[in-house]
Amino acid sequence: MKNIAIIGSGFSSLASACHLAKAGYNVTILEKNSTLGGRARKYEKEGFKFDMGPTWYWMPDVFEKFFKDFNKKPSDYYELERLSPAYQVYFGKEDSITIPGTLNEIYEVFEKEEPGSSKHLKSFLDSAKFNYEVAINDLVYKPGESISELINFTTLSKANQFFTSISSTVRKRIKNHKLQQILEFPVLFLGAKPSNTPSFYNFMNYADFGLGTWHPKGGMYEVVNGFVNLAKELGVGILTNQNVEKIVVENGVVKGVNSNSKFIQSDIVISGADYHHSETLLDKENRMYKEKYWEKKTFAPSALLFYVGFNKKIKNVEHHTLFFDTSFDVHAKDIYDTPKWPKEPLFYASFSSITDNSFAPISKEAATFLIPLAPGLTDIPEVREEYFKKIMNRLEKLTGQSLKDEVVFKESYCVNDFVKDYNSYKGNAYGLANTLFQTAFLRPKIRSNKVKNLYFTGQLTVPGPGVPPAIISGKIVSDLVIKNSK
Incomplete structure (x- = not known):
């Protein structure tokens, strides 16, 4: 039985561990932090609870497909509720659009606007x-090893969609600026500007309106627990507080890893940690990509997050609320074109305790706020405080209530924390953006071409950023390992 060491315990690592354990490998996960789930950890304080990373549950079919591979279903591990309304978008004071939970209702909202x-x-x-x-059945489960994976009759018929942008497609027919922004917003999950994202990725709009927005009871960490419990049932070994210092290679073949100054023998190593960081664990001659390669790449944003406990329930907001009362285009330029702290940032808030009373004590509210940022910005406490004041002022003004004096506590999380906790390149939060020249076979490779039996998984390789793509990435790498081990 071959030994496999998997670095990290995010969704891609957990998914690959489950598939490989089922296939008969002896799998051990090595997690840097004291808790599992990678970016999808949870934070608890004074009776409040927060999902630290992902808060949106989209593409439920990907989760179902994953569990089906083990003759299980999501409901064996956690309970789902479809949100209706799905989310709310503020464009100004007393100017918001609420997206309902069904397609027919959404058509009515658009028609009214x-x-x-x-x-x-x-x-x-x-x-x-x-x-x-097409994406789910023909493309995203491919390993990104050659252009031939993209070429078939269906994709050729859609080729023009890889050379026109989401933005141009949306704006061609729909002229209302607010509706344009609602249709362009889902591609932000892919980590790039709508004007730089191929229109083929409009499938994210189907994920949004067609498949709906869901909430796992107890939060996204219950989904992590589901994956962890399945992994344990399959015999996966899980070690926390593991600082992997080196991927050990002899004569071009991986031999294992050094973790906490101890050698762990492994016939195969998979890194679900940050790809750039993973390569620094190798001697230079065994790295596929030079520093210049990473410097030229378009990274998905980092983020400034606040986890806030409020002493009262908050009015005039939904579970997921987007604040688009400032310029979408200007903020996007501050992320992608001339990276700097945005003067008037858009922001997102999750008020999970509106749906789920396990998130906050009775009559109180748990809120997570997120401001997308360019990776690599100078992150100091004074700037974090300045931005907290900015969003609180706007939250009060837009929703018509006083909240500053109701803050029980707040914790912040930003660029420096992403680097410290996840070894994240420039403190990015979502990996590598899905632009045209960073799609499929043009992304960093899932299999090393320098070191035999060394693989990578997660948001910097195929298929891209987000929880469902991470789960798919875990499936892709496990399939490749099994195929190459025969």
């Missing part, structure tokens, strides 16, 4: 659904 737009939305979503099915 822009007469005739529902017809265009239906056409757009028909294309988005088709692209989603």
Whole structure:
């Protein structure tokens, strides 16, 4: 039985561990932190609870497909609730649009904002659904080893969609600026500007409107627990507080890792840690990518997050609320074009305790706030405090209530923390952006071409950022390991 060491315990690592244990390998996960889940950890304080990373549960079919591989289903491990409304978007004081939980209701919302737009939305979503099915069935489960994976009759017929942007497609027919922003927002999960994201990725709009927004009871950490429990049932060994210092290679073949100054023999090593960091664990001659390669890449944003306990329930917000009352385009430029701290940032808030009373004591509110940022910015406490004041002022103004004096506590998390906790390149939060030239076979390789039996998984390789893609990445790498071990 071959030994496999997996570095990290994020969704991609947990997924690959489950698949490989099922295939008969002896699998051990080595996690740097004291808790599991990578970026999807939880934070608890004074009776409040927060999902530290992902808060959106989209693409439920990917989770179902994962568990089905083990003759299980998500409900064996956690309980799901479809959110209705799905989310709310603020564009100004007393100017917000609430996205309902069903398609017919969404068409009504669009029609009310822009007469005739529902017809265009239906056409757009028909294309988005088709692209989603093509992506899920033909593309995203491929290992990204060659361009041939992308080429078939269906994708050739859609080739023009790889050379036009989401932004141009949306704006061609829908003229209402607020509706445009709602349709462009889901691609932010892919880590790039809508104007730089191929229109083929409109399948994210089908994930949004068609498949819906869900909430796992108890939060996203219950999903992590589900994956961890399945892994344990399959015999996966899990070690926490493991500082992997080196991936050990002899004569071009991986031999194991040094962790906490001890050698752990492994026939195969998979790193679900930050890809750039993973390569620094190798001697230079065994690295595939030089520093210049990473410097030229377009990274998905970092983030400034606040985990806040409020002493009262908050009015006029939904579980997921987006604050788009400032310029989307200007903020995007501050992330991607001329990286700097945004003057008037857009921000997102999750008020999970609106749906789930396990997140906060009775009559109180747990809130997570997120401001997308360029990776690599100078992160100091004074700047964090300045931005907390900015978003609190806007939250009060937009929702018409006094909240500053109701803050029980706040904790912040930013660039320096992503580096410290996850060895994240420049403190990025979401990995490598899915732009045209960073798609599929153009992403960092899932298998090392320098070291035999060394593999990578997660958001910097295929298929890309987000929880469902991370789960898929775990499946891809495990399939490749099994294929190459025969």
